[in-house]
Amino acid sequence: MTRIWNVYLSGEIHTDWRAEIQKGCESAGLPVEFSAPVTDHGASDDCGVAIMGEEPNKFWHDHKGAKLNTIRTRSLLGEADIVVVRFGDKYKQWNAAFDAGYAAALGLPLIVMHGDEHQHALKEVDAAALAVIDTPAQVVQILDYVINGKLPA
Template sequence: MELIVYLAGQIHDDWRDRLRRTARERGLPLIFVGPQENHDRSDAIGEIIKGEQPNAVYRDQAASEFNNLRTRIWMQKADVIIALFGEKYRQWNTAMDAALAIQSGKPLILVRPETLHHPLKELAQRAQVVVETPEQALEALAYVLE
């Protein structure tokens, strides 16, 4: 059995690459999908498809349409969502993805450092599993696949 895993969360470090590499090394039958990881392309996709926008607000709005489309499609195809909250960046997209996972009934693994326990307590109560590292999330999936 293969699982499709949507990797929600910040795109400013290599956590997705580490997870993919470790899963591959362990031979876990996981297919990883997620948001556009090329930040510049993600920000520009609205203008790439629709053409130049009149200002930054419209540019962001146009990009959001296509990024939301991508997110919705891949999350609906996913068997499970891993949502990573880090400490360094505001995590609005991660919060929206986690809420969408909950709303759609998708199993959610919430990854958050202990320091974010309080601000994420309600979200944590709706997740199936809460861990502190992406590696622990991968261990949870390895257990499911046993």
């Protein structure tokens, strides 16, 4: 029986990097299942008030949403074999940094993906990672190597 690897994809939601990784793994025939936080920005922001009632104060609005999102994040990240965290250009992803720290605290293998412009700001996150890369294709190559011992062609 082939082991199915569970890979948690955390981080920015404004590009299609998750789909690129999933497509690359499918093309390579890798036995991988993916999980991720809710990537619908509006749903993620407003889930708490949509389910538990409106809040006039933005702090409590965000607090309710963060707690509901944490149920998903803790559960799925905790079940992961490997965690990939992508930091994008558009916003500061504090939630992604938290996920990276949480994965490191759990002792989960961590792959961090970002461009050179974030090297300094993410130096502590990078230090906790087992790999720091630039592209989704490199994630696929890492997974192929870890799973099959196969180097890129």
